Amino acid sequence: MDMKIPRATAKRLPMYYRYLSGLHGAKVKRISSSTFADAVQVDSATIRRDLSYFGALGKRGYGYDVDDLLDFFKKILNQDHLTNAALVGLGNLGQALLHFNFHKDSNVRISAAFDIHDNMINTVQSGVPVYDVNDLEKQLSEQQIEVVILTVPTGVAQKICDQAIAGGAKGIMNFTSKRLSAPKNVRVQNVDLTNELQTLIYFIEHYDN
Ligand SMILES: NC(=O)c1ccc[n+]([C@@H]2O[C@H](COP(=O)([O-])OP(=O)(O)OC[C@H]3O[C@@H](n4cnc5c(N)ncnc54)[C@H](O)[C@@H]3O)[C@@H](O)[C@H]2O)c1
Numbered sequence: 001m002d003m004k005i006p007r008a009t010a011k012r013l014p015m016y017y018r019y020l021s022g023l024h025g026a027k028v029k030r031i032s033s034s035t036f037a038d039a040v041q042v043d044s045a046t047i048r049r050d051l052s053y054f055g056a057l058g059k060r061g062y063g064y065d066v067d068d069l070l071d072f073f074k075k076i077l078n079q080d081h082l083t084n085a086a087l088v089g090l091g092n093l094g095q096a097l098l099h100f101n102f103h104k105d106s107n108v109r110i111s112a113a114f115d116i117h118d119n120m121i122n123t124v125q126s127g128v129p130v131y132d133v134n135d136l137e138k139q140l141s142e143q144q145i146e147v148v149i150l151t152v153p154t155g156v157a158q159k160i161c162d163q164a165i166a167g168g169a170k171g172i173m174n175f176t177s178k179r180l181s182a183p184k185n186v187r188v189q190n191v192d193l194t195n196e197l198q199t200l201i202y203f204i205e206h207y208d209n
Helices: 007-025 033-040 044-052 066-076 092-100 133-143 154-166 193-206
Strands: 083-088 108-115 128-132 147-150 171-174 187-190
Touching (some): 007 033, 083 092, 083 154, 154 171
Parallel strands (some): 083 108, 083 147, 108 128, 147 171
16 A cells, blocks of 8 residues: 555554554454543544544544454554564664564564674574674575664664665664665664653653643
8 A cells, every 4th residue: 555644643553553453352343532542642633633544434423443443554554464674783782672573562573683793693592593794685685674673883884774775675773873874765764762761851841741
């Protein structure tokens, strides 16, 4: 499905999906828009607007049909198939992500890891094979991995990014502080936990509930 939706809406969709999956697991068939809003902590007007980008889905006085909505989200979010991701840099942060490995509550899993250290190369860690980073391009291309998570030292981030793109990467989740340059068809998502924490502190200080 090819459609353009606001970034803020796109960011909320996985949260809606997780909540609906939980309801489905609990065999709930239908929810009111206010229950939905309370659970995901997004006001019901915003939820309605988010969903309206895909056609009107709620029914007045009825709320939302859980199974219908879930089927629909599965398609939108591609939850029907598992996406493999590669992790580059198995230090403090990389190890933590590898142990966590996303797939328990999402459709993404780390299926290949890369580092420069001999003691890690050709081992299996948390069930994931670790390769020599010199083989990054080749492995990404052979395994058709299009998502790459970068947890390498900042100084090598651009080089690794270039190699990943040469291997076919279409999305880079960048944990380093380097602002990467990449062609337009490659999406770079920067993740900065300090930023997130400072934003949280800003909201605590500037808004009273
Ligand atoms: N965005 C955030 O919130 C956040 C939080 C913590 C760390 N970081 C960043 O994440 C990165 C990793 O942090 P860390 O604490 O895990 O560092 P670390 O030094 O513990 O780990 C770096 C790993 O990268 C490997 N490495 C080095 N050069 C490499 C190369 N050319 N190819 C492949 N692997 C290589 C090292 O062997 C090591 O295993 C750093 O850039 C750090 O600044 C970001």
